[in-house]
Amino acid sequence: MATKKRKGVKPTSPLVRVPVRVGRIDASGLVGDLRNLHENADDKDVERMPADTDLYGALLYVESHAEALDDESDEVRGAAAVKRALLWEYLREQADVHQLVAIDDARAANVEWAGLVSALGVRSPSAAYNKAQRLRAVSLTDPSSVDGRPVRRTPEAVSEMQRRIAAAAAAERRREEAARKRHTLILPVARRLVENREGLAPDEDADDWLDEVTTLLKDCRTPTQKVSLERYVAAAVRSLKKWEQNTARPAAVTPEAQLALAAATELLQD
Incomplete structure (x- = not known):
């Protein structure tokens, strides 16, 4: 029986479903919760845990000292692991935003796309440009969308949305x-x-x-x-x-x- 061909999606089409994102959270508060869990478990090294504002360092600490919670209940250990997963996802989302800022600063300083190839982990200037466009999709939403629908992470979709945003700004x-x-x-x-x-x-x-x-x-x-x-x-x-x-x-x-x-x-x- 012949297989049914899937219809291709236009690269400029916005997402049909809004992707789930962590968005704004109280990251410092969650790190504080993890600190409390380790203190309650008598983690002997908890004083070496970085400050609540040092998200990356704190996550590395609680990951490397996860065994300090071995004697705690499954509920406590599970809650700690879920908080860690949430904070890593939040950190990933923030990395996209801040990497784009760095790219824009480099471009403002007349750095060619070829000069960003190794920094972005790609193999060509065009790939560096495309990656920057995909990152830009994180900060763009369709101005004509009631629910602020985000843009597809494709260079074509980003370029089209930038055109729409520029037109809306001109209007x-x-x-x-x-x-x-x-x-x-x-x-x-x-x-x-x-x-x-x-x-x-x-x-x-x-x-x-x-x-x-x-x-x-x-x-x-x-x-x-x-x-x-x-x-x-x-x-x-x-x-x-x-x-x-x-x-x-x-x-x-x-x-x-x-x-x-x-x-x-x-x-x-x-």
Whole structure:
């Protein structure tokens, strides 16, 4: 019977299942727990155990002195071994992150990929580059993913995700620039609106929001105040537009009010 061929996975496709990672843990606290287990077992050399912050040294100690727990119950010895396994996995994950930092520092110092071959345990500059890209996948998540889905550990997937992240960052910069533009223009637009409020529709909601605008204009300097001012102006404009729809009459009856309302509407649409 012919075997069913497995469909290949595109190298740029994100992971279908989120891989299990240790992530953030209280490593020093776990080392302290191991120290307590050895002290309770009367480990005669426990004073030589490195500090709780020396994770690598402490793990080497408890591994080489595991026999100190031989007289303890299976529960105690098992708990100690599981903590050791957890801490080694945590250390492995941290090594990926810190090795990538070292690679980035080397590249920033104009070290060619050929100069990283032996340091990364590979055989060619291209392999060094690919390994760096795989390490980079650890710190990347899909910005379009609700659950922060990590990236496949392939150079192609990392390159694609870097492109997406750069595009998302560029879009965010454009949004920030548009917001700065609005904040620059919101003061004169708001003043013009309240100066011509007599020519606007007698809508109660709009009047309430324009009162808020008038009060805030007396002292509006900080970015937070300008954001609030923009919200009040937007609320006033919405109320006036709603009044216009409900009455089938223009919300601005004087030429100056019409221009002020048009300027506010245009600014809020940018």
